[in-house]
Amino acid sequence: MSDQPLMTARGVTKIYGERIGCEAVDLDIYPGEIVAIVGESGSGKTTLLNCLSARLAPSAGSIYYRMRDGRLQDLYAMGEAERRFLMRTDWGFVHQNPADGLRMGVSAGANVGERLMAVGERHYGRIRDTALDWLERVEISTDRIDDRPNAFSGGMRQRLQIARNLVTGPRLVFMDEPTGGLDVSVQARLLDLLRGLVGELGLAAIVVTHDLAVARLLSQRIMVMKDGRVIEHGLTDRVLDDPREPYTQLLVSSILQV
Amino acid sequence: MTGEPFYNFAYLDEQTKRMIRRAILKAIAIPGYQVPFASREMPMPYGWGTGGVQVTAAIIGRDDVLKVIDQGADDTTNAVSIRAFFQKVTNVAVTTDTGAATIIQTRHRIPEHPLIDGQIIVYQVPIPEPLRFLEPRETETRTMHALEEYGLMHVKLYEDIARHGEIATTYAYPVKVEGRYVMDPSPTPKFDNPKMHMSPALQLFGAGRERRIYAIPPYSDVVSLDFDDHPFTVQRFDKPCALCGGDDVYLDEVIMDDRGTRMFVCSDTAHCDGRRSEGHVGKQAAVEEARR
Numbered sequence: 001m002s003d004q005p006l007m008t009a010r011g012v013t014k015i016y017g018e019r020i021g022c023e024a025v026d027l028d029i030y031p032g033e034i035v036a037i038v039g040e041s042g043s044g045k046t047t048l049l050n051c052l053s054a055r056l057a058p059s060a061g062s063i064y065y066r067m068r069d070g071r072l073q074d075l076y077a078m079g080e081a082e083r084r085f086l087m088r089t090d091w092g093f094v095h096q097n098p099a100d101g102l103r104m105g106v107s108a109g110a111n112v113g114e115r116l117m118a119v120g121e122r123h124y125g126r127i128r129d130t131a132l133d134w135l136e137r138v139e140i141s142t143d144r145i146d147d148r149p150n151a152f153s154g155g156m157r158q159r160l161q162i163a164r165n166l167v168t169g170p171r172l173v174f175m176d177e178p179t180g181g182l183d184v185s186v187q188a189r190l191l192d193l194l195r196g197l198v199g200e201l202g203l204a205a206i207v208v209t210h211d212l213a214v215a216r217l218l219s220q221r222i223m224v225m226k227d228g229r230v231i232e233h234g235l236t237d238r239v240l241d242d243p244r245e246p247y248t249q250l251l252v253s254s255i256l257q258v
Numbered sequence: 259m260t261g262e263p264f265y266n267f268a269y270l271d272e273q274t275k276r277m278i279r280r281a282i283l284k285a286i287a288i289p290g291y292q293v294p295f296a297s298r299e300m301p302m303p304y305g306w307g308t309g310g311v312q313v314t315a316a317i318i319g320r321d322d323v324l325k326v327i328d329q330g331a332d333d334t335t336n337a338v339s340i341r342a343f344f345q346k347v348t349n350v351a352v353t354t355d356t357g358a359a360t361i362i363q364t365r366h367r368i369p370e371h372p373l374i375d376g377q378i379i380v381y382q383v384p385i386p387e388p389l390r391f392l393e394p395r396e397t398e399t400r401t402m403h404a405l406e407e408y409g410l411m412h413v414k415l416y417e418d419i420a421r422h423g424e425i426a427t428t429y430a431y432p433v434k435v436e437g438r439y440v441m442d443p444s445p446t447p448k449f450d451n452p453k454m455h456m457s458p459a460l461q462l463f464g465a466g467r468e469r470r471i472y473a474i475p476p477y478s479d480v481v482s483l484d485f486d487d488h489p490f491t492v493q494r495f496d497k498p499c500a501l502c503g504g505d506d507v508y509l510d511e512v513i514m515d516d517r518g519t520r521m522f523v524c525s526d527t528a529h530c531d532g533r534r535s536e537g538h539v540g541k542q543a544a545v546e547e548a549r550r
């Protein structure tokens with residue numbers, strides 16, 4: 001891990017009319033590090049993730065990202081072209097519902113190849129080879145390359161969404177409940193896969209989940225949210241084994257009993 | 259008052275024409291960019307090319323000579339009624355001869371006879387947005403054009419090759435104009451795409467229902483999108499036209515009799531007639547000649 005953060009967020013606040021989405025959140029994320037954001041429904045996890053991933057402008061606060069050339073860039077001050085380029089090259093975003101992150105009308109190969117074409121790859125054979133390679137890496141049989149994702153199971157779709165995001169070698173991936181909506185056994189397989197890929201590629205990731213087991217398996221650090229605020233954060237093992245806040249204690253005990 | 263309704267020259271009122279001309283000028287200034295315009299009701303259904311009709315109505319003058327084609331032919335219902343419409347509302351001269359026309363309004367073809375300096379070709383366009391079928395959200399396609407994010411066009415071509423082993427898109431084949439905007443050339447066969455490149459003629463595109471006008475100024479760079487290992491190619495026909503013997507032209511398959519005998523003939527009927535009157539004879543024409 002490098003000693004310079006990849007992303008630095010300070011005082012991130014999002015107000016929806018009267019309601020608070022998230023409030024005064026600080027976060028540093030370092031290259032290769034996985035941070036989990038946990039908390040009950042409505043605690044502001046998705047709101048925060050969307051602010052951090054340049055998908056939702058915060059009402060207050062600042063978010064800086066270290067570009068590949070080392071420059072620290074204010075996310076919301078950069079031009080739209082640069083921000084969109086960043087989002088489809090150096091970042092990934094894995095939605096809970098794969099249909100939100102895939103193009104359901106085109107083949108698996110085209111889904112994986114889209115980002116390559118977006119950055120100017122113009123050699124069909126190379127795009128196809130790369131797509132085949134990525135399907136293999138996410139454990140989708142390569143003979144499904146020309147099938148559309150609507151012919152895939154939920155787990156396969158989610159793995160395809162991951163491949164589609166990782167093909168450009170991003171440094172930071174945002175995930176919103178990546179295992180939500182999947183059967184337990186399918187979840188376990190996806191988690192193993194994610195853990196393997198993240199380690200192998202040295203990715204940094206911010207993973208939103210309400211499932212503490214997911215957080216424990218994937219993340220090194222954890223942030224616990226309640227009512228839009230981060231009420232406890234620290235190393236995942238420390239927070240889950242020895243929670244300091246009463247709310248976290250409640251969260252941990254109720255989950256661990258399940 | 260007589261029973262004959264009164265029309266302004268070319269049907270549209272002058273204010274509307276000025277509005278359309280402003281859109282056309284903007285379109286010429288930004289080659290390939292789709293300019294919104296306030297499309298008017300025309301006395302014909304949208305499917306009949308009201309966008310092209312409005313463009314022609316806005317630019318036509320008393321000295322113009324108009325040619326109207328549909329699928330390459332001057333004598334289809336669509337071509338005949340649009341031509342009749344302009345004769346009625348402008349009284350300009352009309353022609354089937356590509357070389358003699360100053361304005362050519364077309365659906366589905368660019369004439370075989372090379373267009374020249376000073377001519378204007380007006381295309382009738384049903385769907386102007388080339389990104390539409392993969393990205394239905396208009397706010398998003400507009401941003402994509404603005405930021406030159408055209409990866410999706412190649413996703414479509416990729417799908418073609420994955421499915422058919424080659425780029426199977428044969429008409430409305432996307433092009434990039436002057437190295438900037440990706441544009442739908444309207445449902446012309448890709449055979450005609452090379453004719454758009456560096457054409458001396460001004461090319462105007464009108465989409466009535468979709469309210470868009472776009473243009474390719476004379477001598478513009480027009481490149482058909484492709485992959486390095488699947489380069490753009492045009493359709494080749496293995497036989498020449500059965501009537502005029504012409505090759506290097508776009509052919510239509512026609513059924514000749516009730517036994518289902520087929521032949522391939524020029525889709526550009528004026529071109530075919532011209533060649534035949536110059537004495538060129540195709541295979542079928544020779545057979546018919548011998549029978550007489």
Ligand SMILES: Nc1ncnc2c1ncn2[C@@H]1O[C@H](COP(=O)(O)OP(=O)(O)OP(=O)(O)O)[C@@H](O)[C@H]1O
Pocket residue numbers: 016019020021022039040041042043044045046047048210
């Ligand atoms: N678009 C919106 N308009 C108004 N309020 C919103 C909007 N999105 C979220 N909120 C509110 O902001 C708060 C945080 O919502 P958010 O979706 O971020 O929570 P979450 O932690 O992701 O919940 P879940 O686990 O259910 O996905 C909630 O009170 C929610 O009702």
Ligand SMILES: [Mg+2]
Pocket residue numbers: 045046047
């Ligand atoms: Mg959420």
Ligand SMILES: [Zn+2]
Pocket residue numbers: 499500501502503504523524529530531533
């Ligand atoms: Zn012919």
